[in-house]
Amino acid sequence: xxxxxxQALEVVGEWWTLLIVREFFAPRNKHRFEExxxxxxxxxxxxxxxxxxxxxxxxxxxxxxxxxxxxxEYHLTRKGRDLLPVVLSLLAWGDRWADHESGPPVExxxxxxxxxxxxxxTCSHCGEKIEDQTVEASYRRSPAP
Amino acid sequence: xxxxxxQALEVVGEWWTLLIVREFFAPRNKHRFEExxxxxxxxxxxxxxxxxxxxxxxxxxxxxxxxxxxxxEYHLTRKGRDLLPVVLSLLAWGDRWADHESGPPVExxxxxxxxxxxxxxTCSHCGEKIEDQTVEASYRRSPAP
Numbered sequence: 001x002x003x004x005x006x007q008a009l010e011v012v013g014e015w016w017t018l019l020i021v022r023e024f025f026a027p028r029n030k031h032r033f034e035e036x037x038x039x040x041x042x043x044x045x046x047x048x049x050x051x052x053x054x055x056x057x058x059x060x061x062x063x064x065x066x067x068x069x070x071x072x073e074y075h076l077t078r079k080g081r082d083l084l085p086v087v088l089s090l091l092a093w094g095d096r097w098a099d100h101e102s103g104p105p106v107e108x109x110x111x112x113x114x115x116x117x118x119x120x121x122t123c124s125h126c127g128e129k130i131e132d133q134t135v136e137a138s139y140r141r142s143p144a145p
Numbered sequence: 146x147x148x149x150x151x152q153a154l155e156v157v158g159e160w161w162t163l164l165i166v167r168e169f170f171a172p173r174n175k176h177r178f179e180e181x182x183x184x185x186x187x188x189x190x191x192x193x194x195x196x197x198x199x200x201x202x203x204x205x206x207x208x209x210x211x212x213x214x215x216x217x218e219y220h221l222t223r224k225g226r227d228l229l230p231v232v233l234s235l236l237a238w239g240d241r242w243a244d245h246e247s248g249p250p251v252e253x254x255x256x257x258x259x260x261x262x263x264x265x266x267t268c269s270h271c272g273e274k275i276e277d278q279t280v281e282a283s284y285r286r287s288p289a290p
Contacts, residue, residue, distance in 0.1 A: 004239025004249055005167050005232060011242075012235075015158060022150050027282045079242050081277045085266040086238060087150060088275065089230040094149025097156075097224050104149055109281040113271035121230040122267045126258035130233065132226045136254040137172045 011057045012083065016042055016050050021059065022087050024076045027106065031073040032065075059083070088119040156202045157228065161187055161195050166204065167232050169221045172251065176218040177210075204228070233264040 012018050019040055023030040030036045037047055051074060054060045059080040062072040076083075088108075095104035095118075110117045121130045128134075157163050164185055168175040175181045182192055196219060199205045204225040207217040221228075233253075240249035240263075255262045266275045273279075 003167075004236045004243055004245075004251065006164060006239075007243035008235040008239035009160075009163060013160060013163070015154075015160065018154060018158070019151060022148075025277065025282070026280065027284060076277075082238055082241065084275065084277045084280070085234040085264070086231065088266060088280075089234045090153040091149045093227055093231060094151075094153035096227065098149055098152035100149075103285065105285060106149065106282050107285050109283070110268040110270060110273070110275065110279055111281055112273055112279045113268060115268070115270035117268040117270045117275075119230070119266050119275060120269050121233060121264050122272075123255040123258060123260070123262040124265050125255060125260035125262045127267075127272065128255070128257055130229065130255065130262075130264060132170065132221075132229045134255055134257045135171065135229070135233075136256055137170070137251050138254070139172060140248065140250060140252050 008086075011053075011059065012086070014050065014053070016040070016046060017054065018083075018087065018090065020047070020050050020054065021076070021080065021083055024060070024074065024080070025084065025087060031075060032071075033074075036074075054080070085119070085121075089121065092119050153231075156198075156204065157231070159195065159198070161185070161191060162199065163228075163232065163235065165192070165195050165199065166221070166225065166228055169205070169219065169225070170229065170232060176220060177216075178219075181219075199225070230264070230266075234266065237264050 012021065020036060023036050023039060028039065030039050037044055055062065058077055060074045061077050063075055065071055065073045091106065108117055122128060123130055157166065165181060168181050168184060173184065175184050182189055200207065203222055205219045206222050208220055210216055210218050236251065253262055267273060268275055
């Protein structure tokens with residue numbers, strides 16, 4: 001499907017995958033198989049397959065942290081860290097629309113300005129917030145039949 | 146799982162769901178069962194279940210467009226339109242990281258400033274771009290055990 005959303009979901013659209021990606025970001029900072037397995041309660045065989053898929057797509061990379069026997073940690077690559085807007089947008093949507101008994105569970109702080117924040121999607125040209133009424137999307141060429 | 150990302154994915158994390166949500170936004174603007182079925186090439190029974198799930202979660206709503214026999218269109222609610230940052234962030238990531246033979250297939254235009262744009266995730270306090278090195282996330286209370 002000639003659509004970047006579809007192509008993105010080819011990589012991260014499988015159930016569990018974005019939750020695994022989310023483990024690598026703060027405040028979870030989980031990088032080892034056992035940690036992720038425990039934190040998510042995901043079956044070991046599914047976690048193995050999902051990590052392998054993320055490795056193949058260059059979203060994460062392995063780093064040796066113990067030599068005998070060899071043990072690896074998983075870390076996001078540049079391509080993986082670029083998923084931050086996807087994860088933060090999901091977080092913001094869940095914060096706004098999910099039922100939380102006592103408010104959103106996670107608090108975000110922007111270290112550059114040292115303030116709590118919510119993520120806002122803006123226009124790269126004028127800097128204003130993007131609303132659905134102010135976006136036009138058009139095909140640069142005809143979509144594949 | 147006490148995490149807004151997980152709660153968001155409970156609603157939109159099933160395979161196909163975000164692609165269906167994407168159909169309602171421009172430039173696709175598909176709102177009828179047959180249109181979405183054709184556009185995505187998704188099996189009718191799966192599309193039926195996914196649309197039902199989105200209706201139950203209040204992401205879309207039905208609108209009668211023909212009375213005899215009754216026929217409905219599906220449109221995003223406010224909650225659904227709020228998924229725009231998720232869809233645009235996936236689009237931007239796909240544009241940047243997927244292999245496109247001749248550039249990204251879709252061009253975005255911000256009607257407020259009338260310029261092409263790429264979506265940029267920014268801080269609600271200072272307006273600067275959010276980078277993964279400048280985000281701190283912390284639990285407002287202990288995560289559930």
